[in-house]
Amino acid sequence: MIRGWLWLLSLVALVMVTGCGSPSTGDSMDAQNTTPPGSSQRAASISATNNSSIMSNLSRLEGKATIVMTVNGSPITIEVDGEAAPITAGNFVDLVNRGVYDGVSFHRVVRDPQPFVVQGGDPQSKDETVPTSRLGTGGFIDPETSQQRYIPLEIKPRNADEPIYGKTFDQAKINVAPVLSHTRGAVAMARSALPDSASSQFYFALSDLPFLDGNYAVFGYVVDGMAVVDQIEQGDRIESAKIITGLENLKN
Template sequence: MRILPNISRATWFVGIFFIVNILLTACNQPSANSSAEPSPTETNSPVAQVTTDPYKDYKPRLNGKATVEMMVNGQPIIIEVDGENAPITAGNFVDLVEQGFYNSLTFHRVVDGFVAQGGDPKGDGTGGYVDKNTQRPRNIPLEIKVDPAVENAPETPVYSRALGNQAGFPVMLPHKTGAVAMARSQMLDSASSQFYFTLSDETGFLDGDYAVFGYVTQGMDVVLKIKQGDKIQSAKVITGQNNLEK
């Protein structure tokens, strides 16, 4: 599960527009992993008012914010997880942290100046979380909250729809240095457990296509030193546990 093809930093900058076009084209493919129907609103505008929330009863869900401490190379990384603007994506992450799922998993993909990606139990970018009770993979819908300042912006996040940075709609949780977001395959609703830290502000072209759910508030120096193969020694929720609805 990659958020971009595996390329060097040098070729990344040269081919940036080509890659973005590939991403946006791929994001328009229907998801085979979707567990619920997208918004019934049929419109040419990707941010037209959504009258119903197809995921209003989805669990786990984070109703508010939480703080997660992740230990990497013996040093803490503090993440503020935002369930106010990404309740399902944030709830999924906090639930996995509480289960101890991320403990001892590696960062299997690190691209200097771009992202550090981890959270794959297989360690090769192809794995995800399998629910212990159902023995089935758990995937979550793509979840993007549009800035309410946008005309006709929906009150709830937009689900299962790639808005794309090129649409020009500002999102509530943009990609910037220290953003924490979910990785996925070309299928929109395929995110599971793999997440990534963004390592620079030059990642805004991912806005609208990948779901940010929080930001590093302390320990960005630790994040910037992550190397491929480094392990998440531990991850725990230190505040906001009561906001998680299972």
């Protein structure tokens, strides 16, 4: 029993985001450094849930969209749900539309002792000269501000009209399940210990991961191509990511 709990805690640590200082603080799964340097600076810089102007400037997806990622020559079809996670889904679709994910690698793959996650989305990984030790520390640099763009933690409880922002369910004292749960094939944002620290990195759930529900923001699901996800190895790249349907639902 103790060994099982230690395993669960180690997996939760793996979805924490790390950073290497401003501006390249990011959102990786790094069990060795789960508290990013400069976290107080990051919290002050976003404060998205307490600043309506920041929230209003973030992309939103008003509806659903379909994304096709090509990895190792094979497609992965993702349905992105802006009805339950408008800001998180909008951020992802906006980054796909910008070409941010084309050429990035999957820098962390965790399958042992049992299937956990495949994580990618660090823009630094496009540059093959970047040391692998740095991968997982980067996020999307908005060309309009020259700063890393962060989004708030956004999780919608079942039977709620709106998502909860900036807090985990434990922090918000929410005792119901989220609308979008961590079932196998879920796509969610990686982040640091700070709730509002997700940027561009995301992960695929390789199995049902209910202990992550209410803590990390799921924004969609793999609806076709999960066998491709199961074969991804560390270092494999996203050859392309394209919006197939739903671009009209993206509001910038």
